[in-house]
Amino acid sequence: MTVTYVIEGSRVTGLEQFWKVIGEAVNGPDGYFGRNLDALADCLGGGMGTPDDDDFVFEWRDHASSARALGHAETARYLRQILSRAHPTNRPAMGKRLDEALAGRGPTLFDLIVEILADGADRGTLRLS
Known part of the structure; x- marks a missing residue:
């Protein structure tokens, strides 16, 4: 079964808000999925809410809005x-x-985050929409 985590790009108004949005997408309200770029990469390694056995997808909606906010x-x-x-x-x-x-x-921060998420594609995928 594939699990889809939706990043609502219109909610990303800066880096701190990105950490909140991705944390909630993966682990629910007040969820954690990194608070810096290294921690994000670590979280993608598993054990921080991503499924251990299943495939997963990050669907980053309105990514253009996030790209501007993380420019x-x-x-x-x-x-x-x-x-x-x-x-x-x-x-x-x-x-x-x-x-x-x-x-x-x-x-930009957006570029770096996309690169980190895409590098985790051996376990999941990233869809920008």
């Missing part, structure tokens, strides 16, 4: 937040990523 401006905001906590050896590369986001270039 370069939100990516720059996120990078500013984590830059001070980054390991000193990672700060120069992260600073370059921040400069790129501020200039409207480079991968």
